Amino acid sequence: MSTQEATFHDQPPGNALAWFASSPEGLSSPEAAERLAQHGRNELPPPPRRHPAVRFLRQFHNVLIYVLLAAGAVSAGLGHHVDALVILLVVVINAVIGFVQEGKAEAALEALRKMLASHTPVLRDGSRQMIASALLVPGDIVLLEAGERVPADLRILSAHGLRTDEALLTGEAVPADKLPDAVAPAAPLAERSSMAFSGTLVTAGSGTGVVVATGQATEIGHINRLMSRVRELKTPLTEQMDRFARGLTLVILAAATLLLLHGMLLGGLPFSELFMVVVGLSVSAIPEGLPAVLTITLAAGAKAMANRHAIVRHLPAIETMGAVSVICTDKTGTLTCNEMMVVRAITACNAYEVSGSGYAPNGEVRSREPALQTHGGNALAELALAASLCNDAALRYGDGAWHAEGDPMEAALKAFAGKVQARPEDSRQGWRRTGCIPFDAAHRYMAVLNRSGTGDTVIHVKGAPEELLAMCTLERGPDGTARPLDRAAWHRRIASLSAEGQRVLGFAAGATADGLSSLQHHHLREGLVFIGLLGLIDPPRPEAIAAVAQCHQAGIAVKMITGDHAGTASAIAREIGLREPQNVLTGAEIDALSDAELAGSLVHTNVFARTSPEHKLRLVTALQSMGHTVAMTGDGVNDAPALKRADVGIAMGNKGSEAAREAAALVLTDDNFASIAAAVSEGRTVYDNIRKVISWTLPTNAGEGLTIICALLFGMALPVTAVQILWVNLITATTLGLALAFELAEDNTMRRPPRRRSEPLMGLELLWHIAMVSLLFLCAVFGIYAYATDKGHPPELARTLALNMLVVLEIFHLFFIRNIHGTSFTWKAAMGTPAVWICVAIATTAQFAITYLPPMQRAFGTVAIPFADGLLVVVAGVLFFILIEIEKQIRLSLKAAALG
Template identity: 40%
Template structure:
């Protein structure tokens, strides 16, 4: 049915030059089909109402190509696997493995190779599984269309359409190309996937003004939209990549994938470590050689320093932690397509969200009713279980009887009337059986009303003013009363009040069949029903939580400004509104300023959304974009994190996204943000834990080498980095979240290596180095060279100190001491592994010896001294400003 919104201004313009370009796309085609009379359109396309000839269609198909949208191919399995090895840190590890092979330390190289392969396989499995899961969401079909050729109607594949073809469309058809309406009968089209408009749009033959926004071009049908009511004959004006859908696809192909903050941080870390390793090797070999150390021993020391400097376990721990986050998010209805997106979502400080189907339910619902002079709220949990009042019941009954829909099928507005009446206690089936329809006057976009004839009464519904103009009386508590001007004005004010609340308003009336006049004259006006696509029940709380987390939420929708503003206010977004037309008229500087201040953007077209997104990114924001329509895809692709809807979302939107919400619930985004922030916290903890160990290892090996000792050979360092440190670091990935949603978003400029991290690495690295040098000095006891006993003492002491440091690092992020049972298990496993290389034949591969009780007592004393020192460093870390 028609809503009460003002119809777009209509008008005519003369023939336009075919040299004109389309909204910034110099494709040589006419951009003003919506503004041209039908005769001019046929003339420009060299076509007629009878359609093209088969030969002409074939010739045009050869010239223009098939009516298809070109898209980038999905990533092959091989490419997904190879992409796991693209970071600088991974390449540094490859270099260390190659160097180990070159000097004959094959065991070291094998250990590094195993961890690299495991990292790659695990990342591949997670990302490829997400790709396959997304594939399962797609519904593949080859659409066909009825077309007039050689003067007859025939069915062809939609890919064979060409400009000038005349197509015949019925309710339920998908529009196969951009078309100019030639004939229409009660035509309504669902354009939500393209424009974001939540209501079906009435279409007609009449041209509209050339400057009319895309969402209000009522004379044109767009590829990929669907006919929800009526029928049409239309002439194809654009096909394939020249359609509005094609313009979106073109923009998608030009968009570049962006790195998440964690990816950028780890790449930077990898490059710096690589340079540091090279510098250490260049310095240490000649220094030791000049000091009299044999060249082979100097080379071994350089290898040990290189291994000490590189956190070999870090890529695997990061990958496994992100994979754990992926699994947990899948359990919470969020499908993650790429691992880094898990953490990236936790770094955003702006969420740009579509309205229809994302913030709202995506379905019309009966919200309010009015009978003279009494308004009733029929929305939400306060909806009455049964109708109170004879007039309200009559109003709802007319909505059911003057209606072609059921609760499951039909026009969305009519379904909402049936569903609303049913929820208010009206037995729809029994009512329709009791008062069967004997005749009807169907709805049309020109009449803007519908009438049904029953045994003794006629029921009418339609645009309020249309129904009111045909009414002579109004139903009051005392029965029908003559309609005077004052009453008509009060009804008009009520319509405006409902419309101001973003309700789609319909008027309802009846008459006795015995009354004078035609079936739609001398009506008794009964009242109004207001319908809306309501906000999801959990959205208001979810937005409040994201605001509390320091994240700005901006609604960016194709809907009109009134609807957008009303829905925004209802869910807790209070802001001025900016329209797509205003955005198009702004320069980049002005838009950057306005984008900061405004949180509601209405009537936004795809290019407008991308401009707003890039303005926010240009202001230094990390932006997540949510959406479900094809019109959202360019912004999803360009966003730092793109989030598509899995239920209502189009395939194009899903393919352009990083994350797909399987329940289309905005509350899932809040949960995902919490998960992402928790993951970053855990990544921060184990990066600090691992790098502080590497800093101590480098200092210890370097200082000892200056005195002629190779205190920790490469194989022992690898054991610490990959297993003894690696298992507890991995367990940190399961640490629970604390107050992560009570913090401001972390700055994208700071990175993971912030001031707190540097304090942690430096302080704990120095403490560990000093303690290990003391232990080494005691164990050597004046020995002229490094002994297996001294190496074993330092090796074991280092491992034991790492277990103490682990809990201090967690304390710096205010993580409860005993909140992670996996951590205790990992420490126990790591200790068991270490004991195995002390007291089993495995020690021959690591150059260790069995330690006695006295040795363990000495290590315990060292821990008693070290624990307070590490805690002091942790206290200092908590006092340091992360920025």
């Protein structure tokens, strides 16, 4: 237990302020800097890391590696020192790749933690500021808001319906109410309602608290429970491939044992030579580097997504994004700019147009009818006052522009109030909030209780205009008095604004009895007067319009889910380019549909208005029941169930709550729909690259192994020696295959329909490709060997030609496999990527070295190849490339015809 908490939870809140020499206005910046130096950063120590030497040694902890090391030891014992050295090089190089990749993975995790680091609103220097949670110090005044993590241990100073989820500390599933009142000194942790603890989640309401403990001094620090926000870079795919590699290893070792027994019984080769041949077979046929290359492919995809503003929290999401067939997206801030601006103000006696841009409180408020410019000015001022007081946002000027702190809509209301009242700082002058009902999706309004400098107590309410109209019986007339409410007229005005794509807010006010110090829902049941409407717009992002069109081209349905009015949603959908924008389904209509009826209506409906988080969950479930792979965006606390239920949950990094980010697999750092489309493209590219790696590795390994197996079974001379096979595996496995991990997207990546959920990674098409390429490898290697023998070339030259034939075939196979969805006969395909050419250059240089350098010739039994024979090897590689490319085009044409 923290001694500081034991000191403060049972005392009045003022004692905590006095203890830390703080005040309700917060610390000054110099004082905060001094305390940060004294107390340190507000963060727990990072998880322990293994020493680099231990990490390197762990790369050898693998059954396959043990087999190879044993084979190397036996080889050395039999006097095959070169073979033993090559085996050792294969093992060491694979270990180095794994070691480097693990280091990159840890660096990626650390970078991800930093990118997902939370920020906290505080009061410093007497004003609201947003700072990194790690910079909090004891005495800071923290502003608590629903959906955010409590950043440190706090003594509650004020609370308005404040509740926190403390399950990670207390195990209690029900959120705890928080109040500023002191509790008993002996109260257990779960009953300390006057405290908010670091790491817990604010589920409802708002409040303020003074920081009493940070970092390791917090409760969560004392019990050493660091909440990890990312998972290890280990995915079901890599686990599946690990199992595949282990199973394949056992099969190959069994086959190698049978071949060894076969060779010993027939007695065609000395045991030492036979053993090395079998070792060469094992090393060549086992794709020992495949899991590492796949992990590198996923890590490269995660980095590419991060560069396109999509942070991957769980790597399986990369694969899943490539299969997404429906994207369910929020509107505000995702499809639009999230820079709300009031453009229309309507009172009972006048309608105004509001000019300006962004959040700057500068602009004109002009009557739409010049003759009525001065008519109803008091109602407009009252509307501006309500917009300012029923508000938790703030406007800050910096770097030459006005910036919003808090909800964008509320910031726009602040800007509107500044335009009406000429000076932004006048909008709350002389008013003090004494009670609040925070906005909640359940009741769709926010209410505040304020006391003026003259002692008047007034309730101001803002929210969905339909809700407020149902709560009011009066409206503000032109002379400032209340008159009977004309609901029909207001509904016409709401419909008119909504049809123009504006978000409409209603405002009401009412005087209350003196002495009222807190606000409850029942206080709003009578006496409210409807003041007017404000229409706000949030223009579509230009890049989102292009991204929606790209998704449609890729066969992905885009569905917009918003809490806005149906007219607003339809108008924005039309501007964004959604299909059938006129078909709008509201939350009330969703409630009236059965699950089967809802699924049926989704076929022609892409716009959902006036929805709640519960509706999101139903929509995801209905779409999945239809066989879709669903990506769902969310930013609120209540979005978490839908985000978890979706195949890929996508949280907003800027406006999203911590609860949404923790439930999501992807976090957008720019809250932009275009980043979702980019993530789909990257997901498809990563999946393609995984298929390319597998489709290149397995056929080439099978071709190498099949060459040795046929030679042993039929008693033929080996076209390639064991040590040469080891050399090929050393060069290709660590270079050519790795190049495919960094392939760029193919031209038609976003013009293909999404892959089926049931589509296997290794299906009949891949098995056919393995069989075809293996046979072509076999024919080419034995063909070039037979050609050399027929010409009377010595065995060393014949084997050197066969060795180079293997490498040339693998290089041409690499260029073929780079374009599995299109033709390779293009200039772009021939140009390749820097990674491909670097790897090809390394493999080619190494092959020239083993062929022409005397020391390498002596070690590997090679000789120099005449130019004409070398040219023949390259021509054979070109013919191989043409054959498999023709087969691919026939296969793609048949597939297109079947789909057409």
